Amino acid sequence: MKPSHAADHYVPTYFLASLGAGGLSVTFFMYLMFWVPHPGRSVPVFEDILAAWSTGALPMRIGIATAVLGIAVFVFLNLKSLIWNLNAYSAFKKTPRFESLRNSNAESTMLAMPLALAMAVNGLFIAGLVFVPGLWTVVEYLFPLAIIAFAAIGWIALSIIGDFLGRVLAKGGVFDVTAHNSFAQMLPAFALAMIGVGLAAPAAMSTQPWVVGTSLVLSTFFAVASLTYALLALVTAFNSMLHYGTHEEAGPTLLIVIPIVTILSILFMRQDHGLHVFEGHTDAAGTMMFLARMVSLQVIFLGLGLVVLKRQGYFKDFVFGSKTSPGSYALVCPGVALSVLLQFFVNKGLVSAGIIAKFGVTYWAVTALALGFQIAMIVLVFRLNSQHFARTDGADAVPAE
Template sequence: MIRRKPNMTFHPSYWFSSLGAGGTAVSFFMYLMWMVPHKNTPIPTFADWSTQLNEGGFMAALTFASLVGIIVFSILHFALLFWNIAESTAFKKDLKALVNTPAEVQLMAIPVTFAMTVNVLFILGALFIPNLWASVELLFPGAIAAFALIGVYAVRIFVQYISNMVRSGGYASVDHNHLSALVSVFTFSMLSVGFAAASAMSHIAITAAIATTLSIAFFAFALLIGIIVLSHGINAIMKHGIAEAASPSLWMLIPILTVLGISWVRLSHGLNHHFGIESSPGSLFLPLTVIFMLQLGVFTLGYKVMKANHYLTYYLYGDKENPISFGLVCPGVALFVMGMFWWHIGWVKTGIIEPFSPAYWIGIGVLFTIQVITISALLKLIRKLLRHPTPTKVAHV
């Protein structure tokens, strides 16, 4: 049963548990995306993986394991999603107490999780509902509408936060010595990549054009807000040092770069198909390499800081408890996912690396290690923060 410590105030960061589980489900989908043939559809479907399983061998086993991973972590995602909805409803006062404070922006963890839910549902539908792809053009407007509603919700939260901050002259830098406000950028980036799916995969011009426009809008919004948040956050960190409890925010840029990178790939496909702007694996090698190398740099810097202040020792492996620790999960998932895009588009599709060669599997092995470490961290944090035992009732004689 999911249960947090009763003496800990409910915080929006608990939503990152569901977000991380959903992202992990998507990470298992990456094996199918890049290793299961799907010539007739842009992503693998029920028919594609069924054919792969029937062929037997190692790839069939890998496909089966990936499907199990998708199912298990999708179930975990929805279990944590419903728990967070229930907790947010039951403890509205805790969330309202954040309004007009620097922590108000953390409410953006809610819409970004809902956006992940739409992505998970899309994957589950494509994989487990036979022949669904034949009607996919009817589903794209629904997906666009869902992301639009989430976008309105996210914009309302962010506008209220930024208006409160501007009205009061901003918050003291000592209260902003972290990068947690990047959750707003993450949210808008997630919406951008959601809209970009229809841009890349729809064959109906008007659907793709609307999706492309909305994706670019949130992409641009994410970039603008990102510049502002990074400049203020880094300045505050340089003055006061990183707030220990918010140390995972140093890695928040990693998932942002991943979803913006995937948005770029999807938009490139959509612009090529509908607007005649040429795109090729070679042309995507440069932006994907820049993004992945930047992610590795951010990861290394963040790890060195968290090693120096013993954050991982205290909050992941030790006795200190804080729901912000769930912010450690998405960066690991994002690094794995972007690694899969970079490896397959930049190296395999360009012919530099032969598919399923020894060199290919070495690269996959490195990424798999990242995935395993991330899953281990997610499960450890769930056990630590959300498996608090229910008090036993003492029987009175």
């Protein structure tokens, strides 16, 4: 049996396949988060879902069944892809290609590994909430473990970033500015944000001041680190793109700002919720305006990215055509991120502020956009998996610089 294209031409960017599947599990959790009542809790758990199933009408049951099945399928795909990537990455590190990658701009793609690890921990927590009875009774014991897990992943990420920046900043001439013509160098910021949002979860759900305080401080560090790195990478990359155009295979990275915005938005909302413990909290109108600004920022970068990708013919070549690039998986994250943040904007923004009625016509009209992005990304994931993981020969994959 022939090896798959991904196995033959492995690069760390393939961790984005695991990330995309994990992100899709979150889009299905949004059904439960905003459609299933969960009084007294910040998130729905097994008991809330069972109660809604027992008393809900047919539309509610269809929504719950779809969400539970979707979470099960994509958490499984997330973990399956993560395990495959970890094994492939371990073998890849023993090859000359790894040394070549570590001495190029593409060294930053190694951050896809801690990024995927952090997403997997988030996905497992969602699966626990949905499928494990009585989890909420012991959840306070799990929060310190979650903080330790994300802190460990954070240490891995910071170590990789330290090696990369130490190499390129210690002496000149080792970073190829002409190959910096994309947003590929935003990947470290993406990883830091994902770790930060995981660290912020205990702040939103715990009632223990020391847990909330620890969560707030650590998640703030990673949020600030992410924003700082993103700003520097964004400015320098845009300058390079103006000079040399956008690297064709790295075109999807122009959309990477979109998932970073979603992750940091959820991080800040989790922190804001945690401030209840310390008698501080933003009102509904403030949250609505915050989310409106974040969605607007996403739409701006969506427009920018799509204009460039269309001009390059990227979709024709790498999605619907015969060419393959591991960077194509970077297209999944923006669609997932838009779906998730639109759900928050509708429910935590427009509904909470009293602008629209929950489950009204306008509610479903805007929610339909979120569902549309979700469905498109599901199709895209299976399309890319068939391209990259089918047992067939193909051309070499080149990591985005």
